[in-house]
Amino acid sequence: MKTDLPGSELFVAAADHGIALLCEFDGIVRHLVRDELALAGRVPPGASITALADPGSAEKARQFLGTVQTQHAAFDWEITVPLHGALVPLHWAGGATSDGLLIVAARTRHGLTRLNEELSRINNEQTNAVRAITKDLALAAARAAERDDALYDEVSRVNNELSNLQRELAKKNVELERLNAQKNQLLGMAAHDLRNPLGVIMTYAEFLAEEAADVLNEEQREFVANIKESSEFLLKMINDLLDISAIESGKLRLDLAPVSLAALLQRNIALNRVLAEKKQIHIELRLEADLPALPLDGGKIQQVLNNFLSNACKFSHPGTTVEVRLYQAGADAVISVRDQGQGIPAAELERLFKPFHKTSVRSTAGEQSTGLGLAIVRKIVAGHGGRVSVESEVGHGSTFSFTLPLSSHAI
């Protein structure tokens, strides 16, 4: 057994220096092949290879040895070794040969590869015997190093790309927020500026309708009625737009005060009944639960009810009934409005509560919709901590419901 010890001449702790040893199967050092790190003192022949490790890392070294013994190879374990007064993590690799174990440790993974390559070139008995395994190790190490390099490059490329995207996204977000604020501001302004001339149209159309009725013929009276009706619809639309822009810019303010839902329903339905009966639609109210007064914005909840009821009438035929129920379901008060109208196709139900969505179902008397009512309703109900829902069957009618939490904690 001949030993080749180039490292013993002059110790230079080059970055990729390492140590190579041949051991018995039980890990007892048989022979030091290379000692570039001047570590021979820690592992003289007869000592265990685990003695090379810092006592704090002895357990890991034993696990490493166990892996080499059972799996015949272990590659790139990081185990700390005391090196000239400092604890230095070394990359360890090991392989089983026909008559023992070859253990290599180096400061860098590259050093590990280099040592393996050098060992495989040394022409002696031991290295011949371990050439195959060192070659495998070297290959594995080279591949791993390459893979690591490629991975590193890939990771940093992806990282760069991600942070670029993130910057871009942040920029776009700021831009979007600005545009959205601008949109809401514009909506609010436009709506405000539209209301003034609209008010003038409505005032004078009313003058005409009331004062010129005698001098106008029937067709002309209809003209005036059309002006009035259209300006009223325009006003409704502008008000909805104002509502939506206020809500979307986070200005949904709820003026909460204890409200009896039953009393609110009775009042609201008395008002809506007058309108419904013009279309020969009967509104029925069923108060099925005796609920305490809840902290609500009464005006806003009336707006929700008005919307549900006017929709129910809009899409129902004369002679039908709209049923309004107030009941309790778990921790919620539920108000439902069921009509015997045309129903809504299932495919449209999901989008129904989104702004500007209009159903394909035609109103029964040509009533118009702004497409904003249900979107506003949803926001108002959500603001109270409740939920809106709809069930519908084409040809049989629809049921719109909303919940309000009975416990004020949910608000």
Added chain:
Amino acid sequence: MLSKTQPASTSIPRTRILVVDDNVAALKGCARLLVQAGYDVAQAEDGLTALALVRTYRPALVLLDLVLPDISGREVLRQMKADPDLAAISVVLLTSIATSLEAMSAGLKVGADDYIARPIGNHELLARVRAVLR
């Protein structure tokens, strides 16, 4: 900037209302409605004319648009309430900003009697005016 619409016939003194609005069509429409309802009406298209008229015309009520070309309706209101001679005159603010709750509460704090969000139907406007004058 000042015009007066005299009622058709006057035997008993009619309640005087000053309408202030820079939108002439709206101003005339509102004045016409009030005259027909039996009020004596003066009109102003800007804030300074309104302040001058308040002193000479001595209305019982001022319908005051918030947005005016010279000084704001709120400033007209403030000056009126700061003058002991004018403070007792009722003021109803007119605006087309329906959702501006802050503007409303701010106006009411300075001493407005009511607040009308326009557009408003003719009948409703008259009802609100009557309610304030009652």
